[in-house]
Every structure is written in structure tokens, then in C-alpha cells.
Amino acid sequence: MKPNTLQKDTQNHAAGHRERLRARFKKAGVDGVQDYELLELILFRAIPRRDVKPLAKDLIAAFGGFPQVLAAPMERLMEIKGVSENVAQELKIIHASAIKLSQARVLKRPVISSWDALLSYCRAAMADEKTELFRILFLDKKNILIADEVQQRGTVDHTPVYPREVVKRALELGASAIILVHNHPSGDPTPSKADVDMTNQIVKAASALNIRVHDHLVIGHDRHASFKTLGLL
Structure with missing residues (x-):
């Protein structure tokens, strides 16, 4: 041929x-x-x-x-x-x-009624990142998600987070509550001691201004951890 x-x-x-x-x-x-x-x-x-x-x-x-x-x-x-x-x-x-597309399914909607969609969005946005990202989901008085922002980008196992900046941004947006989200590039979503300590600092700073921390989600490769479910909040 x-x-x-x-x-x-x-x-x-x-x-x-x-x-x-x-x-x-x-x-x-x-x-x-x-x-x-x-x-x-x-x-x-x-x-x-x-x-x-x-x-x-x-x-x-x-x-x-x-x-x-x-x-x-x-x-x-x-x-x-x-x-x-x-x-x-x-x-x-x-x-x-x-x-x-995943974000559109959760923004401007009540978090409680769209929790599965929220988790799907967080996994899509963060599960395969090679460095740690720390994002905040801001909620209004009706628990409607009004904003979603990445606050910090870190290394493979650490992200610097400043509680004062977290609370300041919540006030700027008029948020009544927040959900903290970060990923573990290792794939294991088990919260570290540093994660727990940082969360406690944010909770303390936020509660002083009547801002509630609903949950802190840690995103792994194929699963996640919830501080609320684990009894850490």
C-alpha cells in the first residue's frame, strides 16, 4: 500500500x-x-x-x-x-x-439544603491541589452563601492563616457566619493539631463580634473531615 x-x-x-x-x-x-x-x-x-x-x-x-x-x-x-x-x-x-458550574449550584443558596452540592464543589475546587489552600465561605443571617474566597495559598503541608484578617473580611461582607475550608495535599483529611489550634483562634476572634463558625472542612483526595461531625466545634 x-x-x-x-x-x-x-x-x-x-x-x-x-x-x-x-x-x-x-x-x-x-x-x-x-x-x-x-x-x-x-x-x-x-x-x-x-x-x-x-x-x-x-x-x-x-x-x-x-x-x-x-x-x-x-x-x-x-x-x-x-x-x-x-x-x-x-x-x-x-x-x-x-x-x-459547581460553584453556581451553591452560591446564593441556603447551605443546609445544598450541603452535598457544597461538598462536591469544595472537592472539585481543592481535592487535587498540590499545595494547601485556605478558603472561607461567608453566610448571611439566613445561612445563604453570599461569598466564597480563597484567603491564603500555602505549601504542601502548611497555610498561614490570620484570624484577625478572617474576621475583618467577614465584617466587610456583612456575614453572620462562616465555614472554613482547607485541603490536605497528602490526601488524608484528618485534622492536625495546628488545624485545631488555628480553628479555635478563629472561633474566639469571630465570637467576640457575633460571627459564628459553622464548620471547618478538611478536603482530602477522595474524602473529607468535618470539625463539627468530629466534635471539634
Whole structure:
């Protein structure tokens, strides 16, 4: 077979595969495709004329799963052969969109009635971060989430938190209560002594101004810890 003919056959096969995969997704949605196939559908946009199945499988193998691929930093993604800056950026756009969608499901809504959605959002935003993030969820008198802000970015095992700044920001936003959230890049959400001490300092500073700390959530890779559930609040 001539080289040009072989190349044309390969392109035709790839095009046919793409159309079949798109049709299956259109008919059955996310339940109709495997994780690497969902990743293929994203890669189709960034890589229009190449078989992307091997790359999708390589990415899943390298990072451990579909969510982890989307959450990976651009520089780590670009270490994988076949991932250009455009490809990495496409993946990060999808990741940012997923976080925004999760956030929209909890903002301006009562926290108590959307607790599961809140946990899903926190996991999507923080579970796969490689350094610690400390965020605060601000609530009004009706326990409606009025703001969500990352206050500090730390190292792999520590984030500096200043109780006075936490309370100051709550007052600026007119919040009546707050929920503290931070992640453990190690994957184990068990609160450390430093976590407990810091939380107690914030509770003390907040209570002096009639601001309640509803909970402190620690986000691990696939589970979380709640200070309230553990009896630490």
C-alpha cells in the first residue's frame, strides 16, 4: 500500500471513530462513555487531525483518573508527550468550567439544603491541589452563601492563616457566619493539631463580634473531615 493511501486510510478511520464516539455520547451522555473516551471528546477540539485515544489513555495512566487530569497544573500536563500548550489550556478551561458550574449550584443558596452540592464543589475546587489552600465561605443571617474566597495559598503541608484578617473580611461582607475550608495535599483529611489550634483562634476572634463558625472542612483526595461531625466545634 502506498504511503499516501495508508495515511488517508488512517485519517478516515480516525474520523469515523470520532463520529461514532460523538454519536454515542449524544445518545447516552456521560454514562455511555468511559473516562478515557470523555477525555478523547475534549481532545478532539484541540487536536483535530490525529488519533487521540493513545494520548487520552496516557493522561489517565499518568495522573490516575479523569478528574486528576483536568486538575493537573499546565506544566505537569505538558510533560506528557503529545500535550502542547494549546492542549493543556483546553483541559484547564474545562476544569475551570466544571468548578464554576459547581460553584453556581451553591452560591446564593441556603447551605443546609445544598450541603452535598457544597461538598462536591469544595472537592472539585481543592481535592487535587498540590499545595494547601485556605478558603472561607461567608453566610448571611439566613445561612445563604453570599461569598466564597480563597484567603491564603500555602505549601504542601502548611497555610498561614490570620484570624484577625478572617474576621475583618467577614465584617466587610456583612456575614453572620462562616465555614472554613482547607485541603490536605497528602490526601488524608484528618485534622492536625495546628488545624485545631488555628480553628479555635478563629472561633474566639469571630465570637467576640457575633460571627459564628459553622464548620471547618478538611478536603482530602477522595474524602473529607468535618470539625463539627468530629466534635471539634
